[in-house]
Amino acid sequence: xxxxxxxxxxxxxxxxxxxxxxxxxxxxxxxxxxxxxxxxxxxxxxxxxxxxxxxxxxxxxxxxxxxxxxxxxxxxxxxxxxxxxxxxxxxxxxxxxxxxxxxxxxxxxxxxxxxxxx
Amino acid sequence: xxxxxxxxxxxxxxxxxxxxxxxxxxxxxxxxxxxxxxxxxxxxxxxxxxxxxxxxxxxxxxxxxxxxxxxxxxxxxxxxxxxxxxxxxxxxxxxxxxxxxxxxxxxxxx
Numbered sequence: 001x002x003x004x005x006x007x008x009x010x011x012x013x014x015x016x017x018x019x020x021x022x023x024x025x026x027x028x029x030x031x032x033x034x035x036x037x038x039x040x041x042x043x044x045x046x047x048x049x050x051x052x053x054x055x056x057x058x059x060x061x062x063x064x065x066x067x068x069x070x071x072x073x074x075x076x077x078x079x080x081x082x083x084x085x086x087x088x089x090x091x092x093x094x095x096x097x098x099x100x101x102x103x104x105x106x107x108x109x110x111x112x113x114x115x116x117x118x
Numbered sequence: 119x120x121x122x123x124x125x126x127x128x129x130x131x132x133x134x135x136x137x138x139x140x141x142x143x144x145x146x147x148x149x150x151x152x153x154x155x156x157x158x159x160x161x162x163x164x165x166x167x168x169x170x171x172x173x174x175x176x177x178x179x180x181x182x183x184x185x186x187x188x189x190x191x192x193x194x195x196x197x198x199x200x201x202x203x204x205x206x207x208x209x210x211x212x213x214x215x216x217x218x219x220x221x222x223x224x225x226x227x228x
Contacts, residue, residue, distance in 0.1 A: 034217065036163075043120060043222040044155070044163065044206050058215050094162060103153040103208045103217045106174050108162035 001025040003033075003095050003109035010115045011085050018081040019112045021095035028076040029053035031097045034104045035069065035080045039091040047093070050078060051100065085116045121146065121218035122207055129226040130197045138223045140190040140207035146218050148188040150210040154181075157204045157222070166205075167192060199227045 006020040021033060035047040048059035052071035059067050068081045078095060092111040096104035123141040130136045140152065154167040165174055167183035170190065180195045190209075194201055207220040 036219075038157075043204075044157070044208075044219045046217050046219065049216060060214070060216060096163075098217075101215075102151070102210055103168070104155075104163075104165075105153075105168065106165035110162055 001097070001107050003097060003107055005093075005095060005109035005112045008113040008115070010117065012118055013085055013087060013116055015085050015116075016081060016083045017085060017114050018079055019093050019095075019114070021078040021080070021109050023076045023078065023097070026097070028071075029073060031105075032100055032102075033069075033071065033078040034096045034098045035067075035093060036096060036104060037091040037093045039088065042091075045091075047080065049098070052078060082114075085114075087116050087118075090114065090116045120221035121211065121214075122209065122220035124205075124207060124220035124223045126221070127224045127226065129228055131228050132197055132199060134197050136194050136197055136225065138192045138194075138205055138207075138225070140192070140220050142188050142190075142209055142218070144188060145213045146188075146209040146211040147185065147190055149212060152183065152185055152190040153208045154183055154190075154192045155206045155208065156201075157206060159204075163206065194225070197225075197227055201225055202227050 004022045034049045050057045050069040057069045071078045095109040097107040098104045151169045155163040157163045170185040204222045211218045
């Protein structure tokens with residue numbers, strides 16, 4: 001069971017970023033994908049989740065209107081797009097597998113560093 | 119401001135027992151299960167405890183979890199130098215329909 005994320009990104013304020021999370025070793029549609037981030041010097045913060053089976057999503061209020069989670073079952077990959085980036089979006093973004101309506105479990109991606117700087 | 123409350127730091131000498139608390143509310147810790155994660159900078163968070171008290175295979179039995187009402191605890195019964203890390207609790211929140219995290223507790227081995 002593995003989640004492999006795309007590489008580090010650098011963006012300017014106002015731009016968008018799309019991070020991928022490739023799943024393998026399990027039935028992709030059987031688990032949620034949670035997205036969690038850690039900004040420098042801060043704790044873990046939930047961004048949102050997607051049910052790859054139905055496409056249903058839920059986002060933390062803080063990111064509503066700026067984040068879009070999608071999934072492509074043909075390539076067992078989940079995506080997180082964050083728009084209108086701000087400097088305080090600089091963080092490591094993690095995807096994690098979870099059973100429906102539960103916390104992230106034991107399988108996490110390696111993290112994707114996103115830096116937002118002018 | 120995290121939804122779940124943890125002490126910012128705890129410390130102990132090798133072999134000592136340390137306890138990390140996690141306080142929440144009726145919509146999260148009080149009604150849903152708690153997970154605990156160990157996070158070392160540069161690595162992905164590692165699941166230590168799930169469903170309040172369960173340990174994934176490979177996690178030493180020095181780590182144990184408990185819960186009562188709206189509070190949960192992680193106990194490291196005999197501290198090792200390799201346990202230096204940040205520890206986070208998390209619980210599903212029925213109102214937010216997503217997980218909420220504690221602010222993290224830094225464990226230092228003296």
